[in-house]
Amino acid sequence: MLSQYLYYGLLIALAIALIFAACTDIKRRQISNKLNLAIVLGAPLFWWASGISLLPQGSTIFDPTSVVLQLGIAVVAFLLLAILFRFKMMGGGDVKLLTALALWIEPSAFLQLLIIMALAGGVLTIVMGAYHFLRRQKERLAIPYGVAIAFGGLWVLTTTYLPTAANAAMWG
Numbered sequence: 001m002l003s004q005y006l007y008y009g010l011l012i013a014l015a016i017a018l019i020f021a022a023c024t025d026i027k028r029r030q031i032s033n034k035l036n037l038a039i040v041l042g043a044p045l046f047w048w049a050s051g052i053s054l055l056p057q058g059s060t061i062f063d064p065t066s067v068v069l070q071l072g073i074a075v076v077a078f079l080l081l082a083i084l085f086r087f088k089m090m091g092g093g094d095v096k097l098l099t100a101l102a103l104w105i106e107p108s109a110f111l112q113l114l115i116i117m118a119l120a121g122g123v124l125t126i127v128m129g130a131y132h133f134l135r136r137q138k139e140r141l142a143i144p145y146g147v148a149i150a151f152g153g154l155w156v157l158t159t160t161y162l163p164t165a166a167n168a169a170m171w172g
Contacts, residue, residue: 007049010042011161014104018150018157021097025146031093036100043070043103073110074102094145101153109160117152124148 017039021031047067054067078099084090098117102110125143132141 003049003051006045010046010049011157013042014039014046015154015157018153021093022144022147022150025093025144029091029142029144031091031097031146033093033096036093036096039097039100040103043100046104069107070103073107074099077102077110091145094149097146097149101149105153105156106160109156112160113152113156115152116155117148120151121145121148 017035021035024035025031047070052067052070078095081090081095081098085092085095101113105113121143124145124147128143129141
């Protein structure tokens with residue numbers, strides 16, 4: 001029972017961190033390294049609370065419930081996103097935030113996060129571009145993509161990790 005409280009407490013902490021990341025990205029166009037580090041450091045507690053095994057079970061390394069796969073997905077995400085950063089298509093804080101989220105979110109849900117993030121980012125870009133155009137601003141448009149990342153992360157947390165109504169009844 002204690003691990004269930006820790007599990008949901010950590011999910012709530014992650015949700016708060018995502019909201020904070022979005023707010024600071026809107027305000028300063030920057031996502032704090034300390035915030036990203038806190039998310040990374042919370043991942044091992046989440047693995048323990050959710051019962052994820054350290055090594056893959058069975059004959060495949062692609063066990064969706066292993067720490068090894070979570071780490072692998074995070075490394076691949078970082079490498080691919082670092083390429084986008086190199087070509088100035090993504091900010092460094094965004095790369096670190098997505099990499100940190102890859103440590104928390106199972107692979108299929110992480111793919112869902114990326115899709116929702118891309119859709120939200122497209123809408124955000126259109127809205128901010130229109131606002132920028134209507135105000136006749138001359139400077140380069142800066143999109144706070146942490147908002148789209150947070151939206152995708154919160155979407156996945158609510159649809160994948162929060163209890164269903166049947167499970168909620170069990171909690172009382």
